[in-house]
Amino acid sequence: MASTEDKAAKQESATGWKDSFYNPRTGEVLGRTGSSWALILLFYLVFYCFLAGMFALTMWVLLLTLDDYVPKYRDRVPYPGLVIRPNSLDLSFNKSDPLKYVQYVKHLESFLQRYNDSQQDKNDDCPPGEYFLQDDTEDMSKKACLFKRGFLSLCSGLSDTNFGYSEGKPCVLLKMNRIIGLKPRGDPYINCTVKRDTPIQMQYFPSEGRIDKKYFPYYGKKAHESYVQPLVAVELLLTKDDYNKELPVECRVEGSDLRNNDERDKFLGRVTFRVTVVE
């Protein structure tokens, strides 16, 4: 008795299951007739169009309130991060195998394209040691101070196209992140150390790793089209003893009010990278 009941129930559920997709008797697809589907879809269409319109309207209002030149809030980026080029935190190469370091060299070369004389000659040679303020000018577009590749001397890639990589004395370029309106106080300079007992020789370009105040403040992408960030190059003058070892190098921005010891953000005003040169 129970088994026949079960069977009947099973059959019913099977047809019910099929019917839920398409019911030939009522012409229902997924439980609705064509007109029912049309009505509900129309309803949702109107509903969603209205919502989309609402969203578009609020977004439009938002965009109206925004300034083209300066973001509304800059408090989330009070201090610049410090970044190195080549863009790798683990520089590892064989100094006698060009294939191993060619990527770094290429990267540096392409990065320095914007600092070529041909580009920088258009920029002003502003007086060093003071901010290059242009707030009072009527014109929205601002002038930029020139920073030539030549300032980087040995690490400019002009004299040594291999940036010292072939000699086992690699150059690393450091740059501070662009932040609109940032005016560092004091005399910021970059200082790198190797985290081990015996220090290694390093050479900074421009001298002492100074970052001149004349490159600040930054006025934003739109106003300050030809702006280039000041760079500092560090050449690690490695000796034979330093090869085949992993050297942890830490660089910091010193001598100014820029933060370089944030607990959480390991790239705020400082950067740590590793260098391994194989002979």
Place this chain on the structure above:
Amino acid sequence: MGYGRSDSYRVATTQDKDDRSPKKKKGAKDMDDLKKEVPITEHKMSIEEVCRKYQTDIVQGLTNAKAAEYLIRDGPNALTPPPTTPEWVKFCRQLFGGFSVLLWTGAILCFLAYAIQAATEDDPAGDNVSIVLTAVVVITGCFSYFQEAKSSKIMESFKNMVPQQALVIREGEKVQINAEEVVGGDLVEVKGGDRIPADIRVVSAHGCKVDNSSLTGESEPQSRSPDCTHDNPLETRNIAFFSTNCVEGTARGIVICTGDNTVMGRIATLTSGLETGKTPIAKEIEHFIHIITGVAVFLGLTFFILAIVLGYSWLEAVIFLIGIIVANVPEGLLATVTVCLTLTAKRMAKKNCLVKNLEAVETLGSTSTICSDKTGTLTQNRMTVAHMWFDNQIHEADTTEDQSGASFDKSSITWISLARVAALCNRAQFKAGQDQLPILKRDVAGDASESALLKCIELSCGSVRAMRDRNKKVAEIPFNSTNKYQLSVHETEDLNDNRYLLVMKGAPERVLECCSTILVQGKEQPLDEELKEAFQNAYMELGGLGERVLGFCHVLLPEDQYPKGFAFDTDDVNFQTKDLCFVGLMSMIDPPRAAVPDAVGKCRSAGIKVIMVTGDHPITAKAIAKGVGIISEGNETVEDIAARLNIPVSQVNPRDAKACVCHGTDLKDLSQDQMDDILRNHTEIVFARTSPQQKLIIVEGCQRLGAIVAVTGDGVNDSPALKKADIGVAMGISGSDVSKQAADMILLDDNFASIVTGVEEGRLIFDNLKKSIAYTLTSNIPEITPFLLFIIVNIPLPLGTITILCIDLGTDMVPAISLAYEAAESDIMKRQPRNPFRDKLVNERLISIAYGQIVIVCLNPHALGGFFAYFVILAENGFLPTTLVGIRLNWDDRSCNDLEDTYGQQWTYEQRKIVEFTCHTAFFVSIVVVQWADVIICKTRRNSVFQQGMRNKILIFGLFEETALAAFLSYCPGMDVALRMYPLKPSWWFCAFPYSFLIFVYDEVRKLLIRRNPGGWVERETYY
């Protein structure tokens, strides 16, 4: 969370599941069990045979050695408690039931992903999602466990912890021992007030009466004697049953059954062996969990595959999977449901409905049939004088509990005489020390009818004790079954009158036989045929009302024959017992409770069928049924129609009669179809003289017709039906332990009217749970859309896992719970009970409203509000929407620390992550803001908020609490580390306001349309 009923019964039912016998056969099995209940044959044996069987002695009792031997053989004399589930199993059930499995999977996957990350990278992301998920599951599990434990603790208070004592005779000495140590063959002695320690074959008795009501439902105490009066052990006089009470007198007997072998034990075992279905709400919730789980797994896997296809690493894909599962599961919902049910249970407890099983709260609301016991539930369980016949007229006495009813003319001299007879010829008396209590509440020593008379006289004529003192009793013949009357002789009040007053009461026809005159308007008149016929009519009429009628007569004995100091001999009657003067009749009934007729009426208007199931006689049952409205005025039974038309019962079309009084013996011969026929075709049914198994059949019959059945009962005999019912309601005062054990709910005041308030609460909570779920689900669904956009459009993640949990378990909880306090929108007691097949807690419309919105991905007010806030924050910090699309890969790259925004600024990883988490916080706050409007919307399903008002204080508190919590999570120092939530600028709080307003207006319009066009398209498509 526990979806079953009390777990203790689950285990017991497992054996039943093994044999998959068809239902009917199982019913038969139960019946067999019940029939096996009476293998007792000792009542037919002589006392010597019984002694021989148990190797005991009628005087000396068992020897101590023998008793010890038997105790080891048979075990202690106690009912085996129903097997209970160990606490840890209950706890694990909470921990791994429902959505927990999904969340556990999420937590484990998350942990694995983290472990792999930790193994492959030096500096793994400090991801605490798995810890949070685990904490969530454990905390909600613990919460539900303690909620359940709390409600089961209530039961423990009912357990009688005081060990019962029994007086046994062993080796000729009377010893008081623990009732558990009583063994078969023990000679025990019981006296009035004792509980019978085991099933006993009575060997000697002195005026012993026992109250078998908990076993058989008979409210009258039964006398016990050593003679076998009936073949059926339940009916015979010489057996007293375990756990019944000895009301008066003393008896001595031999123990024949102990513990589980007793009649009571067998019923208890049968009860715990009965299989019970899941409660309707448990089914609903299970249904809901299935839907949600299905959708979560489906969406999760779809996006897992999609992510792999889109070229994400499998690790990332797993994280998406977890995100989608977490977003999909309304983590807080089950806890909300539990809390809502608990709150209602508490509210019901205040109204004298104690709920043992949380889910029963709602079951009561969906009840469509109530099978109610009569005695004690519908009636006051107290014999009360209802009518009197004197002066050739029927007078109605006040039977209400608070004496608010109509009274009759008390000035008649006949009444004074009648009252005097009733007071004097009466052995009942008030127990001492109750003078300050109202008369009706006082305890009385004596049998039920005499107490009724005592109270009636005390109420209308003042102190009976004083009256008895004035009329000293000089002789008395107590009631016996051969005489069928009781008689006493008293001195008169008048000190100068030396005559004696003889008063008599008894069965009316017997009393009338003794009379030759009758008192009418204070004058004695000869009892002629006319008056005899009047008496006969009155007697018939009162009997027809189901009342117990007593006749009263008196006579002043002539002084010349019976001078002062006459020695009345009651054994060899030496005085006049003929030619007395008939005074009147008094009839008694256990009257209905005052609130019951109203409650029955409410049930009827609420579409609930009330069926009376009683062990009492059909006439009494019918009278009470008519009195309380179970058989409503103007409705007739087949018999009534036959009597009215003066035709045989067989000629009446049963369809014409809406009401039906069904006798237990008839029920026995009915087939299943006939039974269904009765239940289907009669709206007003009374079952009289029913046995426990018949109660069970009635309940099963109702359930077969698709009804959700509530059963009330107090006796052990009711417990199988209580258990079988969808909701068993036991009586708190008169109920036996076994019935309380089997029930889901206990009425603390034994009042039927409390059930009706229970039904009201149950219906309300169902409606309100719908609202809570709608509220929770509408905020739950938009939580998925951020993930979808994150994966498909490659924008930074708008809403994180932790913030999702903050919404589900933090801000949404109190408002969702507060909806449980919402008042009803319309009179919920004026509509039909919900159809469990059609009317779902979560119907497809709710699901389609909720999920329909993800079809066109994020276009829903909650998500839009959140996304708007998200875009506002990113844009105001420098990342315009155009820059965002496709930025995800660099955005989430830890080694990219100079990501350029729209304005040319460069961001370190940590800096932009702070912005991202600020966005999560803002998204979260936006959902809270839209939820403000949502909770106000969800307050009503049909009415406008302006009609409903904002009287729900808890809801207003919920709004503030939700906002305060959101502000706390955003602004509390340290939250940036703990939950990665960051302070928002005040203006960001307002981003979602337009959406909040929009959703409110939309829903008001929708409800307006529903109200304007009932049953229209809008209602069909959007009413949940």
